[in-house]
Amino acid sequence: MRIALDAMGGDHAPAATVHGAVWAARDFGLAIQLVGQPEAIEAELAKHKTDGLELSIIPASEVIEMDEHPAAAVKNKKDSSMAVALRSVKEGRSDAFVTAGNSGGALAAALFGLGRIKGIKRPALSTVFPSNSKQGFCFLLDVGANTNVRPEYLLQFALMGYHYAQQVLNIPNPRVGLLSTGEEEDKGSQLTKEVRPLLEESELNFIGNVEGKDIPAGLADVIVTDGFTGNVYLKGAEGVAWMIQTILEREIKARPLALLGAVLARGAFKALRTQLDYREFGGGPLLGVNGVVVVAHGRSDPYAIRNAIRVAKQATEKDIVTVIENGLRSLPIPEPVPGK
Amino acid sequence: MRIALDAMGGDHAPAATVHGAVWAARDFGLAIQLVGQPEAIEAELAKHKTDGLELSIIPASEVIEMDEHPAAAVKNKKDSSMAVALRSVKEGRSDAFVTAGNSGGALAAALFGLGRIKGIKRPALSTVFPSNSKQGFCFLLDVGANTNVRPEYLLQFALMGYHYAQQVLNIPNPRVGLLSTGEEEDKGSQLTKEVRPLLEESELNFIGNVEGKDIPAGLADVIVTDGFTGNVYLKGAEGVAWMIQTILEREIKARPLALLGAVLARGAFKALRTQLDYREFGGGPLLGVNGVVVVAHGRSDPYAIRNAIRVAKQATEKDIVTVIENGLRSLPIPEPVPGK
Numbered sequence: 001m002r003i004a005l006d007a008m009g010g011d012h013a014p015a016a017t018v019h020g021a022v023w024a025a026r027d028f029g030l031a032i033q034l035v036g037q038p039e040a041i042e043a044e045l046a047k048h049k050t051d052g053l054e055l056s057i058i059p060a061s062e063v064i065e066m067d068e069h070p071a072a073a074v075k076n077k078k079d080s081s082m083a084v085a086l087r088s089v090k091e092g093r094s095d096a097f098v099t100a101g102n103s104g105g106a107l108a109a110a111l112f113g114l115g116r117i118k119g120i121k122r123p124a125l126s127t128v129f130p131s132n133s134k135q136g137f138c139f140l141l142d143v144g145a146n147t148n149v150r151p152e153y154l155l156q157f158a159l160m161g162y163h164y165a166q167q168v169l170n171i172p173n174p175r176v177g178l179l180s181t182g183e184e185e186d187k188g189s190q191l192t193k194e195v196r197p198l199l200e201e202s203e204l205n206f207i208g209n210v211e212g213k214d215i216p217a218g219l220a221d222v223i224v225t226d227g228f229t230g231n232v233y234l235k236g237a238e239g240v241a242w243m244i245q246t247i248l249e250r251e252i253k254a255r256p257l258a259l260l261g262a263v264l265a266r267g268a269f270k271a272l273r274t275q276l277d278y279r280e281f282g283g284g285p286l287l288g289v290n291g292v293v294v295v296a297h298g299r300s301d302p303y304a305i306r307n308a309i310r311v312a313k314q315a316t317e318k319d320i321v322t323v324i325e326n327g328l329r330s331l332p333i334p335e336p337v338p339g340k
Numbered sequence: 341m342r343i344a345l346d347a348m349g350g351d352h353a354p355a356a357t358v359h360g361a362v363w364a365a366r367d368f369g370l371a372i373q374l375v376g377q378p379e380a381i382e383a384e385l386a387k388h389k390t391d392g393l394e395l396s397i398i399p400a401s402e403v404i405e406m407d408e409h410p411a412a413a414v415k416n417k418k419d420s421s422m423a424v425a426l427r428s429v430k431e432g433r434s435d436a437f438v439t440a441g442n443s444g445g446a447l448a449a450a451l452f453g454l455g456r457i458k459g460i461k462r463p464a465l466s467t468v469f470p471s472n473s474k475q476g477f478c479f480l481l482d483v484g485a486n487t488n489v490r491p492e493y494l495l496q497f498a499l500m501g502y503h504y505a506q507q508v509l510n511i512p513n514p515r516v517g518l519l520s521t522g523e524e525e526d527k528g529s530q531l532t533k534e535v536r537p538l539l540e541e542s543e544l545n546f547i548g549n550v551e552g553k554d555i556p557a558g559l560a561d562v563i564v565t566d567g568f569t570g571n572v573y574l575k576g577a578e579g580v581a582w583m584i585q586t587i588l589e590r591e592i593k594a595r596p597l598a599l600l601g602a603v604l605a606r607g608a609f610k611a612l613r614t615q616l617d618y619r620e621f622g623g624g625p626l627l628g629v630n631g632v633v634v635v636a637h638g639r640s641d642p643y644a645i646r647n648a649i650r651v652a653k654q655a656t657e658k659d660i661v662t663v664i665e666n667g668l669r670s671l672p673i674p675e676p677v678p679g680k
Binding site: 187217247257 | 407470471472484488520521524526528529530532551552553554556565567568569572574575577578580581582584586592595597598600604606608609615
């Protein structure tokens, strides 16, 4: 299996990306294609032991910067690492694409380079999110690809999420929840009120509306929302976790006895950090495009890159494009009822 | 000052509400009017020392239940504790109203009983949210009153939040942020893109878009959003804090040494809990209605009720209705630009 990695994407590229690629090549026995500026990549590779690892370079002269306007960048930079990598996937020279770069750019480049799965109206950016469920996490989408959506998009997000959770995350019959402001039918926005009957009529395992607090509580395995709400939610969770850590550190440092206590409780703190660490999950697939694309956090360090490559490996092994195509065929997608 | 408290509202009413009222009457020297079923209130009052406290009962025979449909409940239950309390405010027999009951019911009852401040299109439910800012918190609105909004509503939320933060929360020139998916102008939903120029043209101290993680980070003092996003955000934060606590407790209990450490670090944990505790803030004002209405968490215990009454006291002392009226007069509200 050959994974094309955007060596230039992310806040810590190419150091973190190349390091993560070396790590993944060793741990998973994969062929990693480092896509980007050869000199920069070679300089990083020289810092690692790479004997016996399947690492190659696919040259790309341009980089889509983190703050660039996605559509314009994709249009103007035909030789960007993203565009080159996605052409390699499209032409069958790579099996999957992983990037920690500009996520809007990744979406635009993937749509341009691979197109959508036939029948899918909009791809969705997804993520694994820690929760108190049996498996210790849930699957949340869309977290940012679509900030303006229609009810039928959310229905398709649910379908894609259901099949991904079942096939790749090994959750037997994932419970699908719709993120809203209350469990009652009359709670929520116009959008959620229109989506809900579509989900109820579908053959997905829809359990109804879930609230913001129900996600960490583990009430659902797949949580469907629009990309605006999902993005705000995800970053909010990150911010709250950061705040709790910051306050606790400050309060511990202010108390000598607490400082000693924290040393004794080190193992518990470490276990907590591991369970909440986004790096463990590496990245989330961009579902609905015609190929395997995994988008990692812009802040990704080598470990996060390694794990994002693992996600791409799993998604490729399970052939998520075919999984979603079959899902679309087997589950009726009701047409939205106007005004309902 | 006379505060009308919905003695029947909340998961733990009337025990928690009556207890909180006794506490507030003692600590703040206020006259508290307990509105609800006299026998139930008297039975609770008998459990407390109330000598010398200004506690009275305003009889109301009905209760709007937590899961009732708000509009229908307000329409059908003319003698509910909420309706009776709001009539008392309207007629000048009470200075403010506090409830931990059905928040949709409180909104509907307040709109029906008090109406809106002239010029305000929609009231907004607000809350104080802990953050890393100078004052240790920010002010977030709307957190649930309006799940479908127009750009001009959000502009008014910003105005109300700005003046409340300045006058009641004592933040000199509050920085106003618009909750979105990225700081760049092209990030966000159709709604945020339409709101942004209105905020830029206003004389509010608008600092631009803020992301979910920027709220706990303390980047803004007043954060404006629609009631759907705000509600999901707020409950999500609650859920994440709960999850972190749950995991940490589990991991500590699994390690004898960590358990000892936790005992030593007790003071730090307690300080953290205090800083994050929603009960410290008590409740958030429903801004934009023609009177002082404070909505507390449905789960409120006596301490939360006590503090919600304190919020009502402060809002009454500062005369928030006049503050908002003056704000509306002094700040030009530009008309939304169609299609922008």
